[in-house]
């Protein structure tokens with residue numbers, strides 16, 4: 001049995017002795033705990049029966065309540081004890097934009113005023129919700145709009161989970177069901193690893209949101225040590241943004257490649273202990289005349305050899321001031337055809353939400369006052385010159 005984590009031990013202590021919380025200290029956020037953790041907290045911290053945890057969990061994740069007062073099957077005394085030391089956090093829905101193809105971009109305001117975005121994507125066979133893990137991103141990928149924001153901060157466990165809770169709440173009955181969760185919104189999830197692992201546990205807990213672990217996917221730009229830890233500590237799916245097939249070209253668009261080059265990344269992926277039938281998803285954004293040649297497709301076949309995988313190709317989604325362009329339809333088809341003909345399981349991601357800036361790589365709102373990080377500006381200038 002794994003040891004009780006420190007954050008839970010601390011919370012139990014505060015539940016037992018509310019005076020430990022001190023004046024002005026933040027209240028304990030109940031949405032930061034998995035079902036089992038909440039049970040431990042309620043039983044060990046408050047001396048209540050375990051079924052109370054199940055009731056609270058249902059209020060949080062099935063009824064989407066935002067205050068203890070709404071938890072009407074708890075006694076007034078218990079609600080008061082909970083409210084003394086804890087809170088039910090919520091991200092505030094401040095706007096939605098629905099594209100013609102049904103893609104909906106949701107904007108949520110956090111306690112500190114920061115805005116994050118989540119995108120609901122309806123497909124024929126399933127509905128995905130793309131969620132954010134950070135405010136902005138530190139990774140500086142040159143094809144990505146979010147990168148221009150730089151990193152403001154990590155999201156808390158509750159802020160990650162609450163995007164899902166609130167999309168369900170806002171969408172109400174019209175929500176035909178978010179079946180899949182993808183961590184491909186703002187931020188590099190594995191840069192916020194502790195919180196993402198805990199959020200995934202909450203998303204997949206059968207007593208609450210109950211997503212199949214096969215339908216939750218965390219996407220990374222390629223942080224090698226974090227990939228290893230993530231695979232050891234979480235049981236949801238992994239996607240890796242590949243996006244280029246040589247170190248020279250990958251470093252131009254993904255600075256992380258200077259830290260973990262293709263060989264190190266591929267070796268790590270090849271050695272991961274995958275379950276039977278588990279596959280790693282590679283994401284490959286096709287940028288016109290940059291990474292969309294048949295030579296690139298040939299190199300992909302070699303690079304992913306020996307890794308149980310599939311590849312999603314995503315024609316570039318443009319955004320203001322980008323040096324990149326959308327590849328032609330013929331190029332995309334030829335690229336995909338080459339991979340399929342060479343036994344690579346290759347899918348073309350349908351472009352959705354492009355006109356509403358809700359597509360892959362288009363999220364966030366770089367502020368006019370806060371300048372694009374200097375290293376990214378430099379890289380973009382060089383690319384602009386190179387690509388004409």
Ligand code: SF4
Nearest residue numbers: 137139141144147187
């Ligand atoms: S592509 Fe992903 S990792 Fe790269 S800058 Fe954008 S949000 Fe960050």
